[in-house]
Each structure stands twice: as C-alpha cells, then as structure tokens.
Amino acid sequence: MTVYLPIAELSVNIFIILGMGAAVGFLSGMFGVGGGFLITPLLIFYNIPPVVAVATGANQVVASSISGAISHFRRGTLDMKLGTVLLAGGLAGATVGIWIFSWLRRLGQLDLFVSLLYVVLLGIVGSLMLNESVRALRRSARNEPPITKRPGQHIWVHRLPFKMRFKKSKIYLSAVPVVVLGFAIGILTSIMGVGGGFIMVPAMIYLLRIPTNVVVGTSLFQIIFVTAYTTMVQAATNYSVDIVLASILMVAGVIGAQYGVRVGQKLRGEQLRALLALLVLAVGIRLAIALVIKPEELYSVAVGAFAN
C-alpha cells in the first residue's frame, strides 16, 4: 500500500515506513535513546530528501522523548532548573543551527555535511561506548567490582564563574558549561534531526559530573523543547517537516518502544551498551562508505536557482 508524502513529494510504501518506525522505536525503548540518530539516516537510505529527513526526524524525537520524560518526572529524576539552563543554550543553538542548515542547503552541500557530521559523531561515540562497555564486560567476567568515581575530584569545569546551585541534582556548578553543552546539542538537533541524548548524557556524566540518576530525565526535558522548537522553525523556514511521514513514524515508534523496553530489562547494562555501540558504528560506517565510494551518478538536479 502506498501513501503520498505531501512535503517530501513522493509516494512510499506505508509498511516500510511503519516497519522503520517500529524497529527504531524498539531499539530506542531497549537502549533508552531517542532514536533520531537512526531514523534520519534510515530515511535518507530510503531516498527521502535529507532536508525532509532531518526536519521530520526532529519532529519524531518529540514524540519518543515525551513518554520517557513523563516517567522521569513522576519518579522525581528530572532537574527542572538544570534542564531550563540547558534549554536556554539549546534554543540559541537550534536557531544558529537552522541558519547553518539553510545556508548549506543553498550551497548544495547540505547532504554532504549531514552525512559527514553523522560519520564523525557516530564514529566517535560508537568507539568510546564500545571501548567502555567491553572493558566493563571483561571486569564483570573477572568478578572485579566496577570502578567508581572518587567524589570531590575537581576538574577545570568546576573553576568556571556564574555558579548556580541545582538542588535536585545536589550540585553546585557553573552555568557556563551547561549553556555551552545545550548550545552545541541545539545545533546538532537542527542540522542532524537528532535529540542529541547520545552525546549529552555522556557529556553530563563525565564532563559536568552530574549525578547519573537525574541525567537521562533532565536531558529528555531539554530534548523535548529543543526538538519541538526545531520542528516549528524548520516548518517556518524550510517548509520541510512532513506531517504524514512524521505521524506514521511516531505511532509505529511509540508502540515499538514499549516492546523494546521489555526486552531491554532482560539484558544486562554492559551488554546493552555494547550492542548499542555496535549499532551506532554500523550506521556510521554505512554512511562513510556512501561518501567514499564513487557514486554511479556524479550529477544531481535540484529545482530552483541557487547562488553559486
């Protein structure tokens, strides 16, 4: 059964889109990630124009992040104040990101830039995660206790000015690195169509030393508002959010996520992280291959005149 996507301006098989949404939803439920970094490349592999894939991906992340954020809010593992500071940076970053996005689109370099950014980020994050989880797996195989961080350790981040007290997280931290992190993630949201949790969560834990229990909920809080804002701005400037495509992905995604969560609870944390790392690396490698092998067609056509 085909369905016409009014913004992407092409007909697609509805079952493929449903399958894609459900599969990514399943994985995102299993690993506790938003899934934007999988949805956007998959849509691009399925010939959806990258402009539409990125904007629609951001819209899909809104839906997949909300249910997670709600449950964290109920459990009290969401630091509103920290989230708001992150969000301030995120909104500014997303605005700059949209501007870069439109500029790259005019130059005809958007597709390349999106792919490159994915290759670099997925490559780095995937390798780091794989390295870390393999070590953890070895440790648990030898029955060694996990290495815990020494409390009270001071790094350069803690010497920055504009310190704020975040009661829920029980930390006293400068607002500067939080805003900067939010800003960087905001740029990624608008250019890559991701929530950015896969970068934000490790950065909050390892760089900002924010207690692990509030990290996921707080990052989800930031992601909801930044992706919602990005969806609005993409719709207003690039007219590239496909509501039909997004709706199919969202419905399939939230259902898939429920089953993913159940499977995820049966697997151990280290195994789960190793699997996710392999998945992240696989997507990155697939995109990298597309960049380096000689394309069958060197030319491409776009409607409209662009400044050279």
Add this chain to the structure above:
Amino acid sequence: MLRLAPLVIAAFLAIVSPTSAQVPFGEASTVKEGLEIGTSTSEIAITSDFRGADLTVFGALTNADELFLAIGQYDVIVTLEGPRDYATVRRKERVLGIWMNTNSMTFELVPESYSLASTREIDTIDEEPSLNSIGVGINHLALTPTGYIGNAVDLSDFRDAYRRLKLASGLYQRDTSGVRFVSSSLFRASLRLPANIPDGVHTVRAYLFKGRELIHERELPLRVVKTGLEQAITDTAHNRPITYGFLCVMIAVITGWGASLIFRKD
C-alpha cells in the same frame, strides 16, 4: 556563437520554405489544414495513493490533403509540459577521498516535467535545427545556462546530465509510437504522467507536421492538483507555516503522551 546557429538556420528556412512549398502543391494551398485537440480530462488529481496517470489527447485534422494522408506525410507530436522553473545541476568530484558537489550550473526556466508522444521518431519528423527552434523534444528543449559558463565541454556535459537524470526519474519521458491515427484524420495520443509529477498548470501542445514542416500548433492547459488532505497539508505548510509546525508538534505530544498513558504499568 554556437547558440546563434539554430536561429540563423531557422531564419534561412523561413525564407526558403514558402517558395519551395508552392511549386509542387500550388492547387492544394488554397485550402489550409486545421488541427483541433481535446483531452480526456482538464484536471489531474494527485490523491494519497497516486501512482501516476495516463492522459489521452484526441485530435482531428481538418481539410487534410488526401494524397499526403495516403503516403503518411502528416506527423503529429503531442507534448505535456510541466510548470517552468530554474533547475540547478550539480557535479560531484573527489575531494580528499570524499565525493562532494564542486561544480554547478543553473538553467533558465525549464519544464519540471515533460512527456512526449509522436507518430514516429521525432528526428525523422523534422530537421534538428527547426526542432531546436520550436523547442520540441527532450534533446531539443532550450537549456540556457545563467551566469558565467566555464567552457563549452562543461555546458554540454551538464545539459546531457540534466536530460539523463530527468529521464531516469521519469519526469521526462517519450514514446515515439504514442500517437496513433484511429482513422484517416483522427488521432489519439497517450501520455504518461509519472507518480512524482509536480502540481501546477501544465500545458498540452500538439504540433502538426506536413512533409517535414510544422504547419499547425495547438495548446490546452491541464491542471495537476493535489486533492483533499494532500492539498490542505501543502497549503497549510506553505501559507501558514507556524500553525503547521505547531500542529506537527501537537501530534507528537499527543502520540508520546498517549503512549505513556496507554502503556502505563500500574
């Protein structure tokens, strides 16, 4: 200089043809042939399950010369031209091991889609220069670059690439046996509209050739419209983008929230 050549030749033909035509067919020239066309529909609707459509164009020759009909000297070309817009063609080159767009060329107002049907191979219907001058046929559409052009080789490469890509995407098509005479003076042309056809006002054009010479041209508009929900969505997205964006976000919120209510564990 190269671009002037077809014009010069066309002008030359225009001067020469009346005299050469008059000599053998002096008697018949008092009655002029006529051409009338009609389409099976004046509007094509793109619905949610749109997979392309066929358009039938009917045409009639009036006052046709019996002798010319008998020896098959009348030829018809029917085209369907999509809305015109600028088109940018980009070329990739390997830079530091990565294939990226390095060169581009923009062509002035070319049809986004183009479908052609004819009684036979169009290059045997008329000479190349005159086809170029009337702009009939995929290889004869005017592709005029804007701005500075590096060199002539590039220009022909980009033009070839444009035609190749348009044919490959199905937006440009040709069927050299798509026009059939159903009786001695009545013909029927079948044009294929691809699934990715752009919406807007398209133009159906019929060209009548008599012994390798264009004698008549007729045109009709054809509207291609997105219907119902598709149209409403596109309109809202372009005319009220803030409302549209808000709607997209609301659907996401409802879906996400709804899921957390439905699948709540307690």
